[in-house]
Amino acid sequence: MTLQEQLPEPSNPLGIDGIEFIEYATAQPQALGALLQRMGFLPVARHRSREVTLYRQGAMNLIVNSHAAKEATPTLSALALRVRDAGYAWRHAIDLGAWEMPTRASAMELNIPGIHGVGDSLIYFVDRYREFSIYDVDFVFETDANPKPPALAGLHYFGVVQSIYGERTRDWVDFYRTLFGFSVLPEGQYFGVLPKGTLLESPCHKFYLQLIEPPPGSEDIHWDEALVRIGLGAPDVPAATQALKERGVVFVDRGPVQPSEKGALTQVYLGGVTFELVVSR
Amino acid sequence: MDTITLAGPLEAKLAAIRAAGFTQVMLNANDLAGHPGGPGAAIDAVRKSGLRVTGFQVLRDFEGLSGHLHAYKVDIAKAMLEMCRALGSRVLLACSSTSAHATGGFDSLAKDLQKLAMLAIPYGIRIAYEALSWGRHVNEYPQSWDIVAEADRSNLGIAIDSFHILAMRTGPERLEEIVPGKIFLVQLADFMWREIRSREERIDTARHFRVFPGEGVHSAELAELVRTLDRLGYRGDYSFEVFNDDYTQLPVAVVAERARRSVKWLTDQVSRRSLPLRGASTLRG
Numbered sequence: 001m002t003l004q005e006q007l008p009e010p011s012n013p014l015g016i017d018g019i020e021f022i023e024y025a026t027a028q029p030q031a032l033g034a035l036l037q038r039m040g041f042l043p044v045a046r047h048r049s050r051e052v053t054l055y056r057q058g059a060m061n062l063i064v065n066s067h068a069a070k071e072a073t074p075t076l077s078a079l080a081l082r083v084r085d086a087g088y089a090w091r092h093a094i095d096l097g098a099w100e101m102p103t104r105a106s107a108m109e110l111n112i113p114g115i116h117g118v119g120d121s122l123i124y125f126v127d128r129y130r131e132f133s134i135y136d137v138d139f140v141f142e143t144d145a146n147p148k149p150p151a152l153a154g155l156h157y158f159g160v161v162q163s164i165y166g167e168r169t170r171d172w173v174d175f176y177r178t179l180f181g182f183s184v185l186p187e188g189q190y191f192g193v194l195p196k197g198t199l200l201e202s203p204c205h206k207f208y209l210q211l212i213e214p215p216p217g218s219e220d221i222h223w224d225e226a227l228v229r230i231g232l233g234a235p236d237v238p239a240a241t242q243a244l245k246e247r248g249v250v251f252v253d254r255g256p257v258q259p260s261e262k263g264a265l266t267q268v269y270l271g272g273v274t275f276e277l278v279v280s281r
Numbered sequence: 282m283d284t285i286t287l288a289g290p291l292e293a294k295l296a297a298i299r300a301a302g303f304t305q306v307m308l309n310a311n312d313l314a315g316h317p318g319g320p321g322a323a324i325d326a327v328r329k330s331g332l333r334v335t336g337f338q339v340l341r342d343f344e345g346l347s348g349h350l351h352a353y354k355v356d357i358a359k360a361m362l363e364m365c366r367a368l369g370s371r372v373l374l375a376c377s378s379t380s381a382h383a384t385g386g387f388d389s390l391a392k393d394l395q396k397l398a399m400l401a402i403p404y405g406i407r408i409a410y411e412a413l414s415w416g417r418h419v420n421e422y423p424q425s426w427d428i429v430a431e432a433d434r435s436n437l438g439i440a441i442d443s444f445h446i447l448a449m450r451t452g453p454e455r456l457e458e459i460v461p462g463k464i465f466l467v468q469l470a471d472f473m474w475r476e477i478r479s480r481e482e483r484i485d486t487a488r489h490f491r492v493f494p495g496e497g498v499h500s501a502e503l504a505e506l507v508r509t510l511d512r513l514g515y516r517g518d519y520s521f522e523v524f525n526d527d528y529t530q531l532p533v534a535v536v537a538e539r540a541r542r543s544v545k546w547l548t549d550q551v552s553r554r555s556l557p558l559r560g561a562s563t564l565r566g
Contacts, residue, residue: 097399099359116403165405170435175402178395225405 012181012203014092015084019157019207020126020134021054021061022230023078028270029053029066032074035269036062038247039232040152045139054135058151061135073271076227079117079160080124081180086113089125093179115179118162118172119226152247153240158191158233158278159208164225166213169198176200176209192231192263192278193256228272233280237263240277249275282540283307283468283522288529291316291323295330297533301541306332307468307520310339313364324367335518336372336409336466337365343375344393345383345418351393358397366404372465372518373401374409374440377416377425385418391432398434409440409465414448414487415480422446423455429463438465442522443506444472444491447499448483453509461514468522469507469547471497491523493539495546504550511551 026032029051033043041055041062051066065077083089090113094100099116112134114124128134141147164172176182181203190199197212208231214223234240241251241259250267252258257265264277282303287294291312298306308327316323327334340361343354365373375397384390398408412425419425425439441464446453470491475498477483494503507519521540528536 095396097396097402099400099403118403168405171402171405174435175399178399 014081014089014125014180014203016180016202016204017082017084017129017206018202018204019060020080020082020124020129021063021078022076022157022160023063023065023080024074024273025065025069025077026072026074026270027066027069028072028074029064031072031270032064032273035273036064038249039244039275040155040247042145042149043142044145044147044149045135045141048138048140054139056147056149058149058154058156060151060155060157074273076121076160076230078114078122078124079227080112080126082129083125083127086125086127089113089127090115093125096179098179117227118164119224121227153243154233154235155240155277156233156280157207158231158276158280159210160227161194161197161210161212161229161231161276162226163212163214163223163228165223168225169211169213172211173198173200182209191280192276193258193260193265194263194276229274229276231276231278234277235279235281237261237277237279240264244277282537283309283520284312285309286521286523286525286528286540287533287536288531289533292326292330293533295326295332297537298540299330299332300534301537302544303537303540304333305335305518305520306330307335307522308337308368308370310337310361310364313368320364320367327368334368334370335520336374337361337368337370338374340373340375340397342378342380342383343397344390345378345385346380346393347384350380350382355396355400358400362401362404362406365406371405372407372409374411374466376411376413377419379413379415379417381417383417387428387431390419390428394428394432394437395434398432398437401436407436407438407465409438411440411442411468412445414445414483420445421449421451423451423458426455426459426463438463440464440466440468441506441510442468442470443494443499443503444468444470444487444522446506447471447502448477448486453506456509456513459513461510461516464510464515464517466517467507467510467515467519469494469503469519470521470523471495471499471503473497488524489526491525493521493523493543495543495550496539500546500550504547507547507551 024032036055041057043053044056045054053064055062093115101114101116101122112124112126114122117123126134173184182200185199185201197210200209241264252265252267262279266275268274282298284294313320313323340358343358346354401408410425410429412419412422414420422441429437429439471494472486472491477486
């Protein structure tokens with residue numbers, strides 16, 4: 001019997017199939033937009049009635065939502081998961097004890113079911129992502145822009161980093177495992193240049209969540225529970241780093257997180273935005 | 282101390298608890314809902330008191346229901362979790378169901394507690410499930426532990442209330458089976474007679490005639506309970522859960538002084554080295 005046969009495939013009850021979009025909220029969308037363009041994203045569509053812009057790069061959709069946003073510093077405000085049946089996924093999560101998202105928070109005006117995630121963030125369920133997309137109805141695409149701009153150096157979503165309070169890892173593992181079928185990677189299995197915390201793999205094996213408790217001795221650091229960083233996968237990290245540097249992106253080049261074959265970390269932009277590159281095909 | 286033991290406005294209770302040397306307080310939902318200034322004013326008063334919130338009580342009759350009754354209780358639980366979070370309490374006490382409409386099916390109870398624990402995760406709240414001695418299907422701590430162990434959620438544990446253990450004459454033996462870190466709260470109280478003959482008498486005694494440890498007739502058993510918990514490695518909070526009609530018609534300072542003497546009694550019973558110094562019942566300094 002092979003090892004594979006001994007370990008049953010973790011179930012994927014919701015039919016999760018990757019990340020549909022990641023959303024930032026900010027009261028200064030132009031500043032974030034400029035940073036995103038440096039990172040290789042292009043604005044391709046605007047919401048019909050709200051201050052919401054869709055950026056794209058390769059397979060990645062990224063929403064910048066300024067509707068009702070008060071803080072200038074961009075925050076990661078939502079993660080949208082591709083699922084087999086959004087209504088079923090939502091009902092399944094609610095039945096297991098997820099919180100319905102408040103309707104006032106569904107600023108995109110799209111009829112996307114969602115639940116509360118960490119902090120003030122939301123988790124959406126999207127099942128229209130093949131022939132027909134959720135953006136076709138509520139967004140107006142730029143006439144002179146390529147609606148599907150190619151990815152820079154093969155960049156794609158690798159995952160999202162979530163900060164959590166001390167001794168909360170098991171709680172959040174319960175949350176992601178029970179509601180969505182994520183599984184914990186064995187201790188010591190890390191990617192990139194920030195090997196810490198707990199890594200959870202999506203049941204579709206397409207992306208990861210990284211849970212980070214405050215490091216020891218950091219009692220004086222302000223630490224909240226929130227989505228804090230997007231991880232971008234790149235097949236060739238040095239090539240991606242070089243391409244982004246040429247576009248003016250600055251990477252942390254000192255200490256253990258300096259760019260390597262495994263990964264790289266950008267400097268902090270706009271008071272709180274960083275991107276992490278991770279080697280991934 | 283627990284606010285349910287004292288009479289009068291919340292601010293006076295908090296001041297008396299503080300003045301008697303306690304550093305923590307167990308709050309009741311009515312402390313917020315019934316505050317003349319509204320829940321916000323109650324939360325302000327707790328913050329200003331400097332007392333740490335041991336826990337928030339009590340969610341009743343949550344588990345074992347179905348259909349619209351279950352949906353209703355989920356709404357109640359959510360509202361209580363929001364109050365609990367606003368207070369800065371890390372623990373919500375949930376008592377085993379007394380409802381005639383609740384099933385006793387083990388899997389169903391475990392599933393409902395899993396759901397309650399899930400609701401509490403985003404708020405960082407732990408659910409302490411307590412076996413009420415007049416619970417319909419769960420009325421002794423070994424049962425509550427079996428269900429919590431089956432549910433197996435990190436933020437779901439049990440609450441131990443000495444009253445229910447003494448009232449049901451549950452032995453301390455099965456405490457040995459419980460993972461010490463899964464006891465999220467220990468509430469201590471005694472009462473003043475040996476015999477409790479019926480469920481009704483248990484309820485009546487529990488709601489009106491509890492006394493502080495050292496004041497009742499089960500002192501030896503109570504001291505043994507605390508020593509056992511300590512020996513097994515319990516390092517969480519202790520709180521006095523004393524419902525007493527006499528105490529709610531005495532000046533708060535008088536009752537808080539009795540609570541202080543009870544701490545002294547407990548300290549004398551349990552060797553100083555092994556007394557849980559971080560406990561709610563522990564005096565400052």
